[in-house]
Amino acid sequence: MSVISELIRSESNGTISFGDYSLPAKAKLDHFEHAGDLYKVKTYRQITKLERNGMFVYESVPGTAVTGFLATGDEVSFRVEGPEDAQITLELEAGTEYNITINGTHAGVMKTNLGGKLSLSVEMDGNSSVAVGITRK
Numbered sequence: 399m400s401v402i403s404e405l406i407r408s409e410s411n412g413t414i415s416f417g418d419y420s421l422p423a424k425a426k427l428d429h430f431e432h433a434g435d436l437y438k439v440k441t442y443r444q445i446t447k448l449e450r451n452g453m454f455v456y457e458s459v460p461g462t463a464v465t466g467f468l469a470t471g472d473e474v475s476f477r478v479e480g481p482e483d484a485q486i487t488l489e490l491e492a493g494t495e496y497n498i499t500i501n502g503t504h505a506g507v508m509k510t511n512l513g514g515k516l517s518l519s520v521e522m523d524g525n526s527s528v529a530v531g532i533t534r535k
Contacts, residue, residue: 400479401463406439406448408432413468417446419461419480458484465527472534478520479527487517488532495535501528507535 405427406416414432418425421442430437438449441461448456448467456464462480474488490496492514498505500520510516520528 400465402465405441406430406437409466411466413466413476415463415465415467416448417441417458417461417463419443419446419463421461454489456489457487460484462486474532475530477527477529478522480522481524483519483521485517485519486530487515490514490516490532491534497531497533497535499529499531499533 401418401420402415403418405418405425406414408414412433414437416439418441424440424442426438426440428438430439435450440447443461444459446458446461446464455469458478460480460482462478462484465477467476468474474490478484478486490510492510492512495507495509496516497507498518508516508518516532520530522528
């Protein structure tokens with residue numbers, strides 16, 4: 399299990415990694431610059447939350463560590479890990495259908511609500527990361 403000890407970091411492939419579910423108390427980092435955007439992360443055992451340019455991007459309950467996070471206009475992909483199953487909420491385009499894959503297996507189609515929120519549950523075994531892919535249908 400790996401946590402992101404610096405709370406958020408840029409990866410050499412252009413993605414970001416963030417989150418530390420091992421922290422007993424809330425920690426946050428503001429004004430992290432990546433690819434021309436400013437990110438803010440809040441994380442600890444109970445929740446991990448990411449904002450980009452002041453707008454909601456990602457939230458998990460309980461807290462998680464996310465690696466290789468990449469969000470484009472049509473797709474979001476990342477690997478997530480944590481000590482237990484997590485409820486993940488993402489901000490996407492409102493009223494749009496998305497194909498969901500978990501560890502390469504099609505998990506169904508979900509439609510965002512009027513606010514653009516998409517929520518999914520990810521089962522974790524506490525030992526390895528889970529690949530999540532969300533693609534506009």
